[in-house]
Amino acid sequence: MAIPVPVSPLAAPLPELPPLAGVRLSAAAAGIRYQGRTDAVLMEVAAGSTAAGVFTSNKCPGAPVDWCRAALKGGKARMVVVNAGNANVFTGKAGRDACAATAAAAAKLAGCPAKQVFVASTGVIGEVLPHEKLVAALPGLQEGLSETNWEAAARGIMTTDTFPKAATRVAQIGDMPVRITGIAKGSGMIAPDMATMLCFVFTDAKIPADALQTLLSKGVGGTFNATTVDSDTSTSDTVLLFATGQAKHPRVPPADGNAARNRFLADFARKLEEVLLELALKVVRDGEGAQKLVKIDVTGAVTARSAKRIGMAVANSPLVKTAIAGEDANWGRIVMAVGKAGEPADRDLLSIGVGGVWMAKDGAVVPSYDEAPVVAHMKGREVEIAIDLGLGRGKATVWTCDLTHGYIDINGSYRS
């Protein structure tokens, strides 16, 4: 079913992933859709672990997203069950039943309430998930749980991803080191049918669920939510963050001491954002047909929110993305995309730069600009675009990839 796609030229290697206290993982071949590869992943976190999550803004979310949203209200986690090949989206009551049955079976194995089991699915949409295959695989998955199975888990959640995606950092909390490790799959919409972006991040820090949720919600703004491959928001996007509490750092200050808590978690927040950004950029690097990673810095907008909207309008413009694929520093298309964003912009104050060279300033081309370094920059794997609105102090950075024949090949073929 899947089209053989070569590994992305932008692929990033898997980092070394040491054990993280309180996390065990395993992967197995449950035969849900793919043959001859792992497609089911179980992730166990220590009793007492807290959880946070952010989910797709799509109004037609998959059944697993509904399940996770409800489960998250408890703030506690023990198990995560993930399958690849079937997204369990738009499957009605059968989809809800599949989530409940899977969670119940995993809960029984773990000896925990079903609401401490999180489920996620990725793959084809609109087909009923054969959850009995997943349930049947659970005992074997539990037996296989190990602290060292990070790569197996990162591979087991892939659909047509061309490389596994993980990131890890060490942060300081109260002078004690804690680790943050995450895995992710997807590239916006990389599967031939309907893909999903899934990301699971773990830490051994001991952080209350409300603080964890605040950190995650804030962290995705400038990372996952600042990237786009093709503007199509999946029905299954899910980022879950679990804290096992196994590290020996001092207690996190209570929520009513917000300033103290923020100071206490400042390094953790920074490193969490680094992990999220590295994972998000790995997803973009595996964007369908991507040949170039594109960074867009917007400055001088009226607000940060306005800057981000302008950046996303540029990042989602098919004309900008095809120009980048053609290695054409076509700043006119960038002007167009800035203007169509619907945000405050004044043509005669606008500046556009590529690869560090300002090509257009104050509403007209820079007469003396040297095209040679710009052309050389465009031929590289990473392209940097700078946009200054000249209006205020709002700024934002967003990332995307180019739009190539590969995207049409992957998405224009019949499902099976």
Next chain:
Amino acid sequence: MAIPVPVSPLAAPLPELPPLAGVRLSAAAAGIRYQGRTDAVLMEVAAGSTAAGVFTSNKCPGAPVDWCRAALKGGKARMVVVNAGNANVFTGKAGRDACAATAAAAAKLAGCPAKQVFVASTGVIGEVLPHEKLVAALPGLQEGLSETNWEAAARGIMTTDTFPKAATRVAQIGDMPVRITGIAKGSGMIAPDMATMLCFVFTDAKIPADALQTLLSKGVGGTFNATTVDSDTSTSDTVLLFATGQAKHPRVPPADGNAARNRFLADFARKLEEVLLELALKVVRDGEGAQKLVKIDVTGAVTARSAKRIGMAVANSPLVKTAIAGEDANWGRIVMAVGKAGEPADRDLLSIGVGGVWMAKDGAVVPSYDEAPVVAHMKGREVEIAIDLGLGRGKATVWTCDLTHGYIDINGSYRS
């Protein structure tokens, strides 16, 4: 510079275009960018003609758009000067001077104020328009003015359009026939650099400028503004409507009798909308790389505005458009696009149909649906998608084309 592109498989023939009282046209080769073809068009309307216009919502509009917006305040017109090959966008003071100089020269020839001259440009962005070439061509253009030059004008404004676009209708005003004829160019962004959508519509009816503007503003809502090729809003989009007042129908009721005026102009409004829709669909039929024309009917939304937004989210989804190119009735992607629109939607009330067959209903696939007629429908040149939200009575229809390798070929190549 332009890539040789075969005529669109969706091309529609040029209709017969009889003379329209009070309108004369001509085209000439001014050598602004293209060689060996006409690239300058002059259109003259009788003294006393009224004018209406709608323009791009892009915040970085071209200098000709600024000029037309200002000229329109007078509500009167005598001349329209159009050039192809250079859009006169993001050209600073030089661009404003080019508009003023061109309008002044045309006004001198016509013996009218410069504010009764409208200018429009289409083609490459960011290069100063060599308006002296355009001005030099004006006397010859004036000599060549003729009532029969509609096709020459429709061809002279093309950039990389693959066929000329025109539409004509006869409407009744107070039992008298009046004619409405329009020409258009573009396909969203068909030129390799930065294209524009230009449309010029003429009538011999005698309609005050304010009434004309109301008709036009209303008319574009369900026509031009309900179409999309690639979601990229040009900096130059312009629709101008001129009424020469040569027809002998009774006087249009004054504005303070709005209901009477509306009744009086009802047939004209209907026929104008038909002309605008035919021209808009011809632009979509010439969409970059288009192989299929796609009609999306949205019903059951909370409001008409919401229905249109949902329709446009589907029409702009790269995943939906590549699926259509692949002749894949991938309703899961349509669900995704409905959900990402940000408008009220309830997954469990949503229905999706293709080619008259409901494939998904009430939050799940229709178990008994017959895929054979759907597959056959997808293989045709015109694809119809139906989306019912099941929430209210809001409805809208929008049109787009599929996304194919042709789009990447056209837009991913270097400018020169």
